[in-house]
Amino acid sequence: MILQLNNILTSDSRLKTEVLPCNCNTKYISVTGQDGSGKTTLRNNLAKYFADKGNTVILAKSPCDPHTVHMLNHAISQSGYKDWYTEQLLFSFMDGVLSNYMIQLDEKCDYFICQRGPIDQYAHGITRSEKSYTEIYNIQRPERLAKFDAYIHMNCEPKVAWERICKDEGKDRYEYPEYFEKQVPNTKALYDNIVNGNQHELEFLRKSKHYYIDTTKMETDEVMKTAISFINTIL
Numbered sequence: 001m002i003l004q005l006n007n008i009l010t011s012d013s014r015l016k017t018e019v020l021p022c023n024c025n026t027k028y029i030s031v032t033g034q035d036g037s038g039k040t041t042l043r044n045n046l047a048k049y050f051a052d053k054g055n056t057v058i059l060a061k062s063p064c065d066p067h068t069v070h071m072l073n074h075a076i077s078q079s080g081y082k083d084w085y086t087e088q089l090l091f092s093f094m095d096g097v098l099s100n101y102m103i104q105l106d107e108k109c110d111y112f113i114c115q116r117g118p119i120d121q122y123a124h125g126i127t128r129s130e131k132s133y134t135e136i137y138n139i140q141r142p143e144r145l146a147k148f149d150a151y152i153h154m155n156c157e158p159k160v161a162w163e164r165i166c167k168d169e170g171k172d173r174y175e176y177p178e179y180f181e182k183q184v185p186n187t188k189a190l191y192d193n194i195v196n197g198n199q200h201e202l203e204f205l206r207k208s209k210h211y212y213i214d215t216t217k218m219e220t221d222e223v224m225k226t227a228i229s230f231i232n233t234i235l
Contacts (some may be wrong), residue, residue: 033154036161
């Protein structure tokens with residue numbers, strides 16, 4: 001069974017936990033990384049793979065509230081005016097909301113698979129704001145947040161990323177070639193800094209398992225096979 005997080009919320013944003021199973025050994029997976037690298041496709045394919053095995057899978061995307069996403073896309077930092085602080089507060093607020101849902105969903109599903117997550121503030125957020133890990137960390141305060149068991153870091157060459165999404169009518173204001181040129185190295189640097197222990201601000205991510213996939217020359221089936229091999233090894 002596959003359930004979208006937003007479909008198990010009431011009109012006042014309460015989780016409808018009564019429709020979910022109990023006593024599950026919930027595993028939390030984040031599919032993170034570069035725009036155009038195939039995150040949505042992999043997340044959905046993973047959900048189908050695990051659901052076909054009889055598991056209950058909840059799918060999410062961060063930020064998880066459509067109204068907040070609308071504000072971020074249309075009300076903040078527009079027309080050359082950059083209000084980084086308000087923007088970062090909103091992202092960090094939504095990281096906390098997602099974390100609270102994760103805590104409430106513990107033992108209520110077999111897999112919680114999220115596209116992006118708090119980790120993205122240290123790649124996408126760094127690229128967007130041109131701020132440091134420390135400046136992001138001081139607003140986000142990540143130690144308070146629920147932890148993911150595994151992160152799949154996805155990346156690809158900027159030109160390929162743009163070719164994949166350039167005709168996507170749903171792309172946001174950060175999805176353009178010049179942005180990708182900055183985002184790609186920041187995505188790789190984040191993975192390297194986590195696994196090598198280079199930045200104390202990233203220590204909250206060190207207990208999770210991390211895997212890096214460059215999808216530039218990979219087909220969808222190959223990406224899926226690689227990701228499943230990693231997940232089955234560590235979970």
